[in-house]
Amino acid sequence: xxxxxxxxxxxxxxxxxxxxxxxxxxxxxxxxxxxxxxxxxxxxxxxxxxxxxxxxxxxxxxxxxxxxxxxxxxxxxxxxxxxxxxxxxxxxxxxxxxxxxxxxxxxxxxxxxxxxxxxxxxxxxxxxxxxxxxxxxxxxxxxxxxxxxxxxxxxxxxxxxxxxxxxxxxxxxxxxxxxxxxxxxxxxxxxxxxxxxxxxxxxxxxxxxxxxxxxxxxxxxxxxxxxxxxxxxxxxxxxxxxxxxxxxxxxxxxxxxxxxxxxxxxxxxxxxxxxxxxxxxxxxxxxxxxxxxxxxxxxxxxxxxxxxxxxxxxxxxxxxxxxxxxxxxxxxxxxxxxxxxxxx
Numbered sequence: 394x395x396x397x398x399x400x401x402x403x404x405x406x407x408x409x410x411x412x413x414x415x416x417x418x419x420x421x422x423x424x425x426x427x428x429x430x431x432x433x434x435x436x437x438x439x440x441x442x443x444x445x446x447x448x449x450x451x452x453x454x455x456x457x458x459x460x461x462x463x464x465x466x467x468x469x470x471x472x473x474x475x476x477x478x479x480x481x482x483x484x485x486x487x488x489x490x491x492x493x494x495x496x497x498x499x500x501x502x503x504x505x506x507x508x509x510x511x512x513x514x515x516x517x518x519x520x521x522x523x524x525x526x527x528x529x530x531x532x533x534x535x536x537x538x539x540x541x542x543x544x545x546x547x548x549x550x551x552x553x554x555x556x557x558x559x560x561x562x563x564x565x566x567x568x569x570x571x572x573x574x575x576x577x578x579x580x581x582x583x584x585x586x587x588x589x590x591x592x593x594x595x596x597x598x599x600x601x602x603x604x605x606x607x608x609x610x611x612x613x614x615x616x617x618x619x620x621x622x623x624x625x626x627x628x629x630x631x632x633x634x635x636x637x638x639x640x641x642x643x644x645x646x647x648x649x650x651x652x653x654x655x656x657x658x659x660x661x662x663x664x665x666x667x668x669x670x671x672x673x674x675x676x677x678x679x680x681x682x683x684x685x686x687x688x689x690x691x692x693x694x695x696x697x698x699x700x701x702x703x704x705x706x707x708x709x710x711x712x713x714x715x716x717x718x719x720x721x722x723x724x725x726x727x728x729x730x731x732x733x734x735x736x737x
Contacts, residue, residue, distance in 0.1 A: 423719025436466035511594025551619035636667030
């Protein structure tokens with residue numbers, strides 16, 4: 394057949410080609426996160442079932458079964474697989490800066506009211522959507538105070554989660570804008586928990602940790618804050634609450650309402666030390682939350698952000714970052730799993 398000359402291909406607009414590449418980068422990240430969740434759930438289901446059977450398979454599983462069965466597949470398999478899928482094409486090197494102890498303590502205080510507000514919102518919304526039936530399984534797990542809380546909640550959890558959601562996500566996306574990378578880090582961190590009780594405070598803390606990592610490029614600071622916050626919520630607070638017999642309190646309260654004041658007085662006498670410890674703790678906790686609120690209000694507008702090498706233009710960020718197959722799939726999957734955990 395005769396060959397006819399083909400018309401020349403029109404020059405492609407480099408701006409739109411660049412946006413397409415950015416969207417592909419974010420879609421790949423979303424797909425990586427989605428794969429992480431799927432691999433984690435699949436392997437954790439198998440491992441937890443095997444461990445539960447190994448300890449007898451009767452009654453409620455000890456919390457070490459949950460921690461090991463969930464944590465080992467997530468930290469050693471699912472997260473590394475996700476990072477490998479992300480690749481290194483968009484990672485850029487940055488200068489590292491030290492943080493003075495005073496600034497560290499100041500930022501830590503600012504984290505506490507963010508966590509408190511987020512926790513209140515998550516709890517109220519969870520109870521409202523479930524007609525008061527939902528329970529915070531993570532909080533129930535943390536109440537089983539033992540060494541496993543320290544190993545997984547205080548040490549391993551913060552190390553691997555900060556490596557994944559701060560270092561990996563921010564390093565791969567910061568060239569498209571600092572705010573873009575920080576918000577994505579916080580949102581992915583919140584959704585990753587797949588627990589409405591935790592979503593709002595995890596998102597807010599993720600944003601704060603992301604800002605800290607962005608300004609220092611050192612993971613040690615956000616990891617240390619993460620450890621301190623988890624120690625308070627997963628070790629210190631549960632230990633303090635167990636100093637008081639709260640189950641017996643319900644019974645003596647009913648007895649007091651029926652006129653048996655002596656029962657309440659006896660309970661208070663038996664739990665005097667625990668009540669004193671609890672009172673001091675909650676007074677101090679309330680004071681630091683108030684101080685954190687003041688610091689947040691005074692320093693909110695002092696946050697510094699710098700123009701990134703390939704900063705997404707105004708009006709294109711949301712569609713480029715979240716309007717792609719990978720990120721949409723990750724969001725839909727985690728929201729669905731969050732809803733399932735809320736109503737089951």
